[in-house]
Amino acid sequence: MSQPNSAHTPQLVTRDGDIIPDGWTLLADDDTTGADGPFILGFERALRELDSRNGHYGVRVLPADDIRLLEPFLEKITLIEVAFPGYRDGRGYSTARILREDLGFTGIVRAVGDVLRDQLFYMLRCGFDEFLVKDKDPSQAITSAAKRFQTVYQGAADTNRPAWALRHTQA
């Protein structure tokens, strides 16, 4: 029997399938050591402190957090980690689309938590570009997810054009 997917150590992979090291550190809310390095702040802390900070930060967003509250601080944010505590919790997909399509965020949007290969297609479409994924072959998982469907039926945060657009371009 081969090993279940979720038993694999998570690895960080980009939308292009490159495995990359994670240069960021998630700060505990009471950890004051990291003032201006590649640090990720919790959502509440980011709301409290970003106004008075300079530099570039990461922010960890949980499913219930209202991403629009970060709007005033987006230029200080380089990375947003969207957490998926369980893979059936789909709030992170809305979070990512709002970030990309409504707030126009151009930094890195990363999916962390319970991320398995079967979700990657949806995440790519919603505007994620890095994935901390549990799989025996994360590169293969992401490249196969990217080309899994020739047809999509909706406009979303990626560059795929929906079937209705292609139908009427061709005609």
Place this chain on the structure above:
Amino acid sequence: MSATQSSAKMYKYDDFDHAFVRDRNIEFADQVARRLSGEITEDQFKPLRLMNGLYLQLHAYMLRIAVPYGVLSSKQMRKFAHIARTYDRDFGHFTTRQNLQFNWVKLAETPKILEELAQVEMHALQTSGNCIRNTTTDQFAGAARDEHSDPRPWAELIRQWSSNHPEFTFLPRKFKIAITGARKDRAAIRVHDIGLHAKPEGFDVYVGGGMGRTPSLGHCIRTGLAGEQLLSYLEACLRVYNRYGRRDNIYKARIKILVAALGPDEYKRQVEDEWARMDRAKVDAPVAEIERLKSYFPDPDFKVASFDRVAFERAQTADAAFARWIKNNTNPHKRDDHVSVTISLKPVGLPPGDASSAQMDVMADVADAFGYSELRVSHEQNIILPHVHKGDLYALYTQLDTVNLSTANVGKITDMIVCPGLDYCSLANARSIPLAQDISQRFEDAKLSDKIGDLQIKISGCINACGHHHVGHIGILGVDKQGIEFYQILLGGRADEKAALGVITGKGLPAEAVPAAIERVVRLYLELRTSDDERFIDTLERVGRETFAGALHEPA
């Protein structure tokens, strides 16, 4: 098989649609292979198989196949017959969601079944799971005399938009949309998560209806919504739900709970706010696409033949059973020389909604011969031939009669909506089908069915309400009381344009007491009604539930 055979006027896949289903089937075959090899666990596989309509029930796997908005071609019906024969136990079950379920499929064979379905432009996607499910609609769409807008192109638009939607595949709970475009609401739009009423001036949008543990009627949050903006408005509705619907309790996760918690006005405000911020041009299909979809649903090439009224009436006089079938199983058509025919899948004493492969083949044959090759599934679990020339009715009836498909009980007390219940379903608390059989047998024996007229009994084997018990004129809910099946009776529900929820009356009854209790209620109605035209539900609303509740619980 017949000279009149033509292809059904319905949506046809283009290359994009074929590619989508093919890719999805490849993905699912891969998931099945990974499960069989042990690469993924059952916990990981379960949500994946559910996204493809594959359940593990009490006795075996069940595969639920989507019949988009209940529209079927004869070719597709024949494919169902073939699948029933080849991969199942020679029958299928039509559901209250206008879909088809096979109750005995093998996991290892499901990829092959899906390949067979793809050949006839069908699949099992999104028939389960917390996603947008098959949109349901009026079974007489495009044919009914009281229709002002054809809902089918819009249902197809929604079908495509909701297919593999990247944002709404992991919603708090399942999501069901229904559309009607007629004066009479035959799609029960106010007991759906979103109900749409297509009108010439645009859509009325109802949100937050539903049945289950907390039944409620949808609230109208928008009127006159332009068709070209339908998708972006739905997307805004779904986004608010996806973000704020409860996920901590499965019984409070449907949108009706969110709408009730926020209040319809606040929910609407949030939707409108989301809609205002949205790049709608990216979401809404262009007018050209809507016109393309509409072009798939023209009228069939209606048969031009003189209708011999005298012969038709003579046939009815000579054959009382045929006359009764005409009276009960036909619906007015927009053309005077046509009707819509309902083929009842509720023969007395047999499981409601089931059809054998032989019956499916005959339904496909008669659709080709007399019905422009088109069929529909109704949420009442019957099959409809939407367009039949009146001159063909006797020949149609005769052919249906050879395979026990001529039951003349549409809309009558024996035409019950019934979920599979504990005989198949692993969620159920009580059996539904044997009770339905007992009730129909009792009224058949008493020869009361026609005298009673329209009366809808709806039976669910658990609180999830797949049998729509909340909106039955008489609703029956199975509960488990310390290992014994009991049935609570509700009175006064209705799913039509005057939608109302039934109210539970008194204590639950054991199964053997239910048929007699219902007969007492019905006999009281026959005493109280002012004329044969006053239906059960009208009498009940006139005299009040309490009068009938008394009869339910008193021995005669």
Place this chain on the structure above:
Amino acid sequence: MKLLTANRLTDGLTLWYAGTPESGTQESGKPESGTLESGGWVEDAALASRLSDDDAEALLIAWKLRETDVVAPYLIPLTDTGTPVQREQVREFVRANGPTIGQTADAIASAHNRADIFEN
């Protein structure tokens, strides 16, 4: 007293554990590799073994690991007279005897050439 039941992964059909507490398990408590049949599983509920609570729990844990053979194994607690405990009685009767639709329990039993599995 308990019964162990599950569904076969490949076709989903209901299975019943009919082995002894020892058969199909190694000393480690893990089922041996091998077929379901050699592991003690059958389709006829009438043959199911009545297991002591301890044996049943041990077998359940062991078979839960056999993900590629069975799905959703669980135990059915029995009363002293050998019928499922009340709360699940109807469900387990239907599971053991098949759908009751259009037929009586007697008909099902005679079709299987035996008495009802559980009284209902």
